[in-house]
Amino acid sequence: MQYIFGRNYWNTLSVFFLLAFLIISPACSSRNRTEGFIHYRLNYNPTTLDPALIVDVTGGLIAAKLFNGLVRLDEKLNVIPDIAERWEIKGRGTEYLFFLKHNVKFLNNREVTAYDIKYSFKRILDPGGRSPNSWVLDKILGAREYMSGRVADVEGLEVKDRYTLKIKLVKPFSPFLNLLTMTAAYIVPEEEVKRWGADFASHPVGSGPFRLKEWRHNNRLTLEKNGDYFDGPAAIKGIVYRIIPEDLTAVSEFELGNLDVISIPSYEYSRYVRSPKWRSLVSSVEGLNTYYLGFNCARAPFNNIGLRKAVSSSIDRKKILDTFYEGRGRLAEGPVPDLLRRWYTHNPNRYDPSAAKKIIEKEVVDNRTVNFYITADQEVVDIAEVIQSYLKKAGLDVRIKQLEWSAYKAAINNGEADLFWISWWADYPDPENFLFPLFHSSNHGASGNRARYTNKEVDRLIEAGQRSVDLSERDSAYGVAENIISEESPWVFFWHKTDYTVRQPYVRNYRIYPIYSMDKGLEVSF
Amino acid sequence: MSSYIIKRVILLIPMLLGITMITFALTKALPGDPVYTMVGERSSLEIIEKVRREIGADKGIVRQYIEYVSLLAKGEMGRSYYTNRKVLDDIKSRFPKTLVLAAGAMFIAVPPGIGLGLLAALRKGAIADRIISTASMIFISVPVFWSGLLIMLFFSLSLKLLPPSGTGGPRYILLPSLTLALPALATIIRVTRVSVLDVVNMPFIRTARAKGIKKKSINTLHIMKNALIPVVTVIGLDFGSYLNGAVLTETIFGWDGIGRFMMEGIIKRDYPVIMGCIIVGTVIFVLINLLVDVIYHYVDPRVRLHGTDR
Numbered sequence: 001m002q003y004i005f006g007r008n009y010w011n012t013l014s015v016f017f018l019l020a021f022l023i024i025s026p027a028c029s030s031r032n033r034t035e036g037f038i039h040y041r042l043n044y045n046p047t048t049l050d051p052a053l054i055v056d057v058t059g060g061l062i063a064a065k066l067f068n069g070l071v072r073l074d075e076k077l078n079v080i081p082d083i084a085e086r087w088e089i090k091g092r093g094t095e096y097l098f099f100l101k102h103n104v105k106f107l108n109n110r111e112v113t114a115y116d117i118k119y120s121f122k123r124i125l126d127p128g129g130r131s132p133n134s135w136v137l138d139k140i141l142g143a144r145e146y147m148s149g150r151v152a153d154v155e156g157l158e159v160k161d162r163y164t165l166k167i168k169l170v171k172p173f174s175p176f177l178n179l180l181t182m183t184a185a186y187i188v189p190e191e192e193v194k195r196w197g198a199d200f201a202s203h204p205v206g207s208g209p210f211r212l213k214e215w216r217h218n219n220r221l222t223l224e225k226n227g228d229y230f231d232g233p234a235a236i237k238g239i240v241y242r243i244i245p246e247d248l249t250a251v252s253e254f255e256l257g258n259l260d261v262i263s264i265p266s267y268e269y270s271r272y273v274r275s276p277k278w279r280s281l282v283s284s285v286e287g288l289n290t291y292y293l294g295f296n297c298a299r300a301p302f303n304n305i306g307l308r309k310a311v312s313s314s315i316d317r318k319k320i321l322d323t324f325y326e327g328r329g330r331l332a333e334g335p336v337p338d339l340l341r342r343w344y345t346h347n348p349n350r351y352d353p354s355a356a357k358k359i360i361e362k363e364v365v366d367n368r369t370v371n372f373y374i375t376a377d378q379e380v381v382d383i384a385e386v387i388q389s390y391l392k393k394a395g396l397d398v399r400i401k402q403l404e405w406s407a408y409k410a411a412i413n414n415g416e417a418d419l420f421w422i423s424w425w426a427d428y429p430d431p432e433n434f435l436f437p438l439f440h441s442s443n444h445g446a447s448g449n450r451a452r453y454t455n456k457e458v459d460r461l462i463e464a465g466q467r468s469v470d471l472s473e474r475d476s477a478y479g480v481a482e483n484i485i486s487e488e489s490p491w492v493f494f495w496h497k498t499d500y501t502v503r504q505p506y507v508r509n510y511r512i513y514p515i516y517s518m519d520k521g522l523e524v525s526f
Numbered sequence: 527m528s529s530y531i532i533k534r535v536i537l538l539i540p541m542l543l544g545i546t547m548i549t550f551a552l553t554k555a556l557p558g559d560p561v562y563t564m565v566g567e568r569s570s571l572e573i574i575e576k577v578r579r580e581i582g583a584d585k586g587i588v589r590q591y592i593e594y595v596s597l598l599a600k601g602e603m604g605r606s607y608y609t610n611r612k613v614l615d616d617i618k619s620r621f622p623k624t625l626v627l628a629a630g631a632m633f634i635a636v637p638p639g640i641g642l643g644l645l646a647a648l649r650k651g652a653i654a655d656r657i658i659s660t661a662s663m664i665f666i667s668v669p670v671f672w673s674g675l676l677i678m679l680f681f682s683l684s685l686k687l688l689p690p691s692g693t694g695g696p697r698y699i700l701l702p703s704l705t706l707a708l709p710a711l712a713t714i715i716r717v718t719r720v721s722v723l724d725v726v727n728m729p730f731i732r733t734a735r736a737k738g739i740k741k742k743s744i745n746t747l748h749i750m751k752n753a754l755i756p757v758v759t760v761i762g763l764d765f766g767s768y769l770n771g772a773v774l775t776e777t778i779f780g781w782d783g784i785g786r787f788m789m790e791g792i793i794k795r796d797y798p799v800i801m802g803c804i805i806v807g808t809v810i811f812v813l814i815n816l817l818v819d820v821i822y823h824y825v826d827p828r829v830r831l832h833g834t835d836r
Contacts, residue, residue, distance in 0.1 A: 032689040045790075047608040055566030130580040132565035132573050147572075201610045217616070218782035219693040244691055244780045248675055252683050252690040406795045407558030427568070437568050448568045 032258045036237035037222070038507070038524055039260045041250045045218045045243050048201040051186040052124055052131040057425070060183045061516040065223055065239065067186035067206030070098055070117060070165075071177055073518045075511065077339070077429040079177045083112055083187060083207070093172030093469040094141075100163040104230045106189045106207045114165040118157045120187045122146070125154060133184035139176060141168040172467045174474055178428035181517055209234050209520055218243050223521075235509070235525035260507050264500040266379065269326055272502050283512045284500045286330065288337050288426035290434065292491035293387060296418050298444075298452035301370065307363045308489040312349035314356035314394035320386055321495050328500065332493035334486040336434045336478070337426070339496075339514065343479030347486050347493055353394060360395045369397040373417035375408045380421055387421075413446040420450065423497070426515060431478045435462050439485055453490035527823065534816050542808060546598070549804045550591050553797050560607050560795035581607050594801065603805070604798035606791075613802040616787060621806070623693055624783035627776075628768035630703030635710040636761060642711075643718025643757075644750065650723065658715060665712035674705040674778040691780030702779040706772050710764045717760045721753040728752075754825045762818035769814070770807040 033039055046059040051067055054060050072082040081087075084098040104112040124131045125138065127149040138144055141156030156168035169176060179185065192205040204212055209231070210223035224238040242258070244250045247265035254262045264272050264282070272278045295302035295311070302308055321329055330338060334345040374384045381402065388398040398419070403411060412420045426433050437448030441459050444452045461481035468474040486493070501512050509523045561578050578584045582593065597604055603613040646658040665673075681701055682690040692698045725731065726749060734744050773785040784803060791799030 032692055048610060050610075053610065055564070130577055132569050132577055134573060135568060135570060198605065198610045216693070216782070217619070218786060219780070242692070242780070243782075245777050245786075246691075246780070249678065249691045249778060249780060252678060255683060256686065256690065258689065404558060404793060406560060406563045406793070407556070409562040410557065410559040413562055424567070446562060446565070446569055446571070446574055 031256070032253075034222070034238075034240055036526075037240045038236050038238075038521075038526075039240045039242060039258060041253070041259050041262050042221070042241045042243045043245055046221070049204040049212065049215075050201040051120075051183045051188060051204075052129065052133065053201060054183045055132055057516050061519070062221065062223070062241065063183050063186060063204070063206075064208070064517045064519060065210040065521045066204050066208040066212060067183075067188070068104070068112075068208055069180055069182070069185045069187065070100075071180050072520075073181050073429065073515065075513070075518065077514070077518075079181060083117075087177075089469075091168075093174065093176075093467075094169045096167045096169075096176065097160075098165045098167070100165070101230065102163060104207055105228065106192070107205050107211050107226060108189060108192060110189060110191075112187060112189075112207050113162045114159040115162075116187050116189060117165050118154075118159055119190045121157055121185070122154055123188070123193070124184050131184070133182075136179050136182050136184040139169050139171075139173045139179075141170050143170075172469060174466055174468055175428060175430040175432045178430045178433075181428055183517065209522055210239060213238065229522075231520075232522070234520075234522050236521070239521055254502070254504075257504065261501050261503040261510060264502055266325070266328075269328060269500060272500075278502055281505060282500055282502050283510065284498050285512045285514050286337070286339055287497050287499050288339060288429060288514045289423050289497055290332055290335050290337060291329075291423040291494040291497060292332070292335070292421075293494065294412070294417075294420045294422060294451040294491050295489075296415055296420075296452060297454070297490050298415060299418075301364055302418060304363055305488050306359055309349050310356040310359035310363065311391065311394070311396070312347075312356075312489050312492045313352045314360070315387060315390045315492060316351045316353075317492070317494055318351070320383065324383065324386065325495070325497070329495040329497040332495050334482045334493055335424075335438060335491070336431045336482055337496045340426075340429055340431045340434070341482075342431075342475045343482070345479065345482045345486055349489060349492075353390075357394045364396070368395060369399060370418040371416075372398045372400050372419040372421075373408060373411055374400060374402055374421050375405055376402055384421055409446075412450045415445065415450075415452055422450070424448070429515060431475075431482075432462070432466060435478060435481055435485075436466065439481070439490065451490040453485075453488075455484065455488065458484050527820070531816065531820070534812070534819075538809065538812055541812065542805060543595070545808050546595060546801065546805060547591065549801060550594065551587075553795070553800050554587055554590075556795065558795050560797065563794050564607055598805070603802040606799050607796050608794060613798045616799070617784065617802055617806050620782060620784050620787050623781065624769060624785070626699060627702055627706065627772070627781060627783055628765055630699045631706035631710060631768055632761065632765055634703055634707035635714055635764075639711045639714025640718050640750075640757060643715040644722055644745070646715065647719045647722035647726065648745070655719075659719070662712035662715040665708045666716070668708070669774075670705050670709065670772070671774045671778060673708055674702070674775055677701055677705055678778065691778075693780070693782040698779075698781075702772075702775050702781050705775050705779070706768060710761075710768075713760055713764065714757060718753065718757050721756045722749055725749050725753045751825060755822060758818055758821050758825060762814050762821075766811045766814040769810045770803075 042058050044058055046062055047056055048054055048059055049063055049066065051063050054063055068082045070082060070084040071079050074080045083100055083104050085101045086099050088097045090097065100114060106112060121137050123129060124136065125134050125143050125147050127147050134147060138147065140154060142151065142154045143156065145151045146154045158166040160166055186206065189205055193200050196203045202215060209226050209229040211226050213222040213224040215221045220243060221241040222238060225234045225236065227233050242253065244253065250259065250262050251265065251268055253259045272282055295308050297303055317331055321327060321331060333347040372384060372388065374380050384400050388400060391398045411417060424434065424438060437443050439449060439453050439458055440462050441454040443449040458481050461477045465474045465477035468477065499512060503510050506526055508525050511523065513519045561574055561583060564577055565573055582590060605612055606616065642658050646655040649655045678690045678701060681688050688697050688701055731744060731748055734748050770784060773789045776783045776786040788800065788803035791803060
């Protein structure tokens, strides 16, 4: 004590810091990676890896490496065999006969059979289970009766033999094969689910190209190559997902070589695409998404089509896209992304502020104040303020109400908002996924139609498209439906956002995919 | 003193009951519904009702509270709505990491903080005092999300000395600990300085000097010992709050601590996680305060821990 508080304060402090440095210095290095493994970044810790429970993209992205479905998507968004070797569609699209590959094995070395498919599908529909994904499989005959607990089995799931499964649908549903590419339709081994119980979410066992080696929650998740994968092993030893919530931290890790690929944060976009070092290493893909400003079509003032169109015409979407997003996307003509559209759709609401203002002045007599619900995300707040200023010029007083995500979702699902900003990302690559949940009148609120749009003709056309087994007939129904929707403008259709990633020069055969489930991690190498 | 400690620990039980009741009511009163986040972007009313039943959200709030308290009585904290993992296990795995970070920050902040505070006080008005006081004012004013990013850019990107993020050994601890330590260091300096200045002017110091006691002895035995009480209080408060997690620092440096865990719980309205974190946080805070009281007793024998005369 005497020495510490004696005259030599500076010496004491210097000794303290020197000691601290000596303790730490042997460990000094900015490197943090496992050789042979590719290092990616995740913004958030995946909530679960149980396919029955996954609703987030992060969980789906990892599950795609651990599990397989009957079918999967190729790089051109076609449905191709996965566990199934082939299939036959009969009964005007109501019967699917799947023939499974032999010798596809779970990681516990047991062969995948038709019984596993039936078990996995029934698990999603289980009346006592808590899967929020039952909508993926509820088109199967008898699924709803099983879900309600009235019957003990699903009538439409029939195991013909060890390698053959017959699935019967209640009625034809054209995107059914697409649905089977989703996480909820991944196949799980019953014995492992029973062994782990609720903890299967953290101990997933599938048949995929990777196995879960370690999951240090909120820190890192490591996948190791499955050397016996039926479709040929991956080219890398494994994948390390680093969980890094902060963008700047992720960029620092990338620049130090601790991450091999990162999704480019908006504020770093121009630096990477202009940098001679990085620009050839930037990849992009047109996202299967639509960003929109939704109207509450079920109540005044936006139950008025003319007013909705005027609001659409009062916002210069192209200018916002070019300046705010630096052109990282395509202007939307309607709800369906261009990549999925095989017909012509034209957005009739071109930017015309003076005409829009006149209509708004004529149509809105009593109250010119509308509420606009947004999330607390900074990018959304910035866009909302730009929209607010356009609408103010057009004569509408917009009050922005900023809510945290779950409160926001509850509010827009319950129809509290006049206007709301949100995006829709494809579950599967079919135009139906951008029409039925979002505009069919049976889906108001939490099911997807948050604009509460109702049009009997659109309902009929979407249903006709779902039923049709003929592609051109389906496209014609969807095309007419989309054009009616564009004309009636339940949303201001903003853009389809493009995703950008940047990789290290030594990463080879890297691809960026429009849907998370497409990336099995097999091709990428060093 | 042991009876005092036992009494304080027993008092924790009604305090925790009160805290659970208030927190439970507050979390339920928040706008938002976890079920909407749990079911994803597309779900029917039947699914929403099914999930609501599964997590027991369809029952009345009083019944939900009673069920939660009986779960606590069994030593459990339930499972997270989203991850389905046991909340207690998650807290147990994160607490040591938060403890290490908080201890690292205290290690960096306390000895130099007290030393520099004492130096500034003893050299009041001199150049050293001015430099130390200005620097401490700056460190108190700078928000951690800014200082954290600067520290990361400097030590990781420019000097390439330490990794920018991750949870692990000493090389991962240093940067987040340093970020957390800076405001604590500044507070300790300022409190020490003021406290020492108070004591220096007291009559017993004058008496000691008149008695011809050596300057070193006066500084350590007389001044520091008497000036330490407010410093110990500040250290206790800082340490207690760091043990409850440092959300911003943990987020910037990707540190898997209690702060990030609780923040995620709050954002997603994961009630079992929020409740679990608050209960553990309360217990920690009360225990740290108890520890501080005990330290008071040793630092200043005038403080008696009988429970009635305090």
